[in-house]
Amino acid sequence: MKKSLAILFLITFGAAGLYADAAESVAARSFQLQFRDASRAAVVIKPLITDKGSVSIQPSSNTLVVTDIPERLGEVARILGEYDAPAKTFSIDLKLVSASTSQNPQPVPPDLKEISSKLGGVLRFNQFEKIGELVTSGREGTPVLIDIDGGYRAEFRLGEFDPLSRSLRLEDFKLSRVPQRGGELQQLLKTSINLRLGQTVALGASRDPGSTRALMIVLRGEQSE
Amino acid sequence: MKCADFIENVRAGVDDAQTRDHLRGCEACMAAGLELDSDLLFRVLGGGEILPPEGVDAFTHGVMQQIHLRESERELKAAPKRILFALRWSAAAALVLGVGSFALWQGMDPVVQPVSPSAPAAIVASMDRPTIESYDSADATIVELAAETTSDFLIVMVFDESLPADL
Numbered sequence: 001m002k003k004s005l006a007i008l009f010l011i012t013f014g015a016a017g018l019y020a021d022a023a024e025s026v027a028a029r030s031f032q033l034q035f036r037d038a039s040r041a042a043v044v045i046k047p048l049i050t051d052k053g054s055v056s057i058q059p060s061s062n063t064l065v066v067t068d069i070p071e072r073l074g075e076v077a078r079i080l081g082e083y084d085a086p087a088k089t090f091s092i093d094l095k096l097v098s099a100s101t102s103q104n105p106q107p108v109p110p111d112l113k114e115i116s117s118k119l120g121g122v123l124r125f126n127q128f129e130k131i132g133e134l135v136t137s138g139r140e141g142t143p144v145l146i147d148i149d150g151g152y153r154a155e156f157r158l159g160e161f162d163p164l165s166r167s168l169r170l171e172d173f174k175l176s177r178v179p180q181r182g183g184e185l186q187q188l189l190k191t192s193i194n195l196r197l198g199q200t201v202a203l204g205a206s207r208d209p210g211s212t213r214a215l216m217i218v219l220r221g222e223q224s225e
Numbered sequence: 226m227k228c229a230d231f232i233e234n235v236r237a238g239v240d241d242a243q244t245r246d247h248l249r250g251c252e253a254c255m256a257a258g259l260e261l262d263s264d265l266l267f268r269v270l271g272g273g274e275i276l277p278p279e280g281v282d283a284f285t286h287g288v289m290q291q292i293h294l295r296e297s298e299r300e301l302k303a304a305p306k307r308i309l310f311a312l313r314w315s316a317a318a319a320l321v322l323g324v325g326s327f328a329l330w331q332g333m334d335p336v337v338q339p340v341s342p343s344a345p346a347a348i349v350a351s352m353d354r355p356t357i358e359s360y361d362s363a364d365a366t367i368v369e370l371a372a373e374t375t376s377d378f379l380i381v382m383v384f385d386e387s388l389p390a391d392l
Contacts, residue, residue: 190361
């Protein structure tokens with residue numbers, strides 16, 4: 001009898017614990033931003049908000065009011081703390097690489113071995129030549145224009161850093177060819193890139209998967225001190 | 226009868242229907258009568274006999290029901306709590322069934338899953354933005370070769386017929 005009652009007691013308290021989790025209450029917290037716009041901050045934290053939560057913006061005081069379960073509110077506070085800061089400076093390492101198919105491929109330069117091994121397994125390129133490389137840096141929101149060896153120009157704007165995905169947006173990234181004898185730039189591609197910090201991204205462009213030639217833009221971003 | 230007669234009635238404590246009717250219509254007599262009897266106003270306003278809307282019998286029946294109910298409550302409070310052994314086990318079985326159903330229901334509903342302290346890392350990992358957010362050509366095909374880890378090398382190929390052949 002006592003044993004049965006003990007089991008019943010445990011089941012009852014187990015049920016109480018389950019119910020407590022299910023009925024986890026939401027809380028509200030306001031965040032007044034100093035450096036960033038509250039409406040943009042709302043977009044940054046939106047992926048964190050659960051089905052129980054909500055975000056409201058008070059433009060007059062540049063404040064976000066977030067309602068959600070306490071665990072998420074803590075994470076929102078952490079992300080907003082990182083986001084609401086003066087514009088950060090980032091350095092961008094940009095390489096321009098020509099990938100092609102050759103009957104007699106030249107040895108691959110050491111810093112292109114990784115790209116050659118990864119890309120060679122998917123496409124039929126076997127020759128990789130570096131056209132140009134340079135490192136530039138700038139603060140969030142600033143435009144960047146760089147002329148690369150081989151007659152290419154890259155233009156983009158350093159967008160906002162997203163602390164949630166730890167990526168920097170390169171807005172309106174345009175790669176153009178500069179005519180040798182003057183004249184208008186020949187725009188090759190225009191895109192917007194989310195560059196995860198510390199990750200090397202090789203953006204290759206070619207006419208079709210069967211092409212024997214591709215232009216590779218190899219990018220790597222880091223936050224400057 | 227004159228006003229003076231009605232006032233005399235009030236003074237003498239006569240509370241007949243004729244006097245009340247007069248006092249309702251005559252402000253001077255009412256004012257004089259109130260000086261003699263301060264409760265006069267309320268008696269005059271009372272009008273006819275008040276009857277409950279459902280009738281006297283229904284009202285009485287309702288009152289008696291309330292009395293019986295109170296008596297029953299008192300008896301129950303005074304009685305010793307005798308719950309049979311079988312009844313206890315029935316209650317326990319019902320509780321176990323309830324707990325089991327609730328646990329099953331909770332397992333089926335992802336919304337109420339508790340968030341563990343280690344959740345933020347998983348959240349961040351699943352919130353990657355696409356590497357190529359936009360590309361200015363409707364005919365392009367973008368192929369992202371997945372990185373093995375977040376710090377790994379990522380290759381994104383853009384195949385676009387509008388690109389020049391001599392890239």
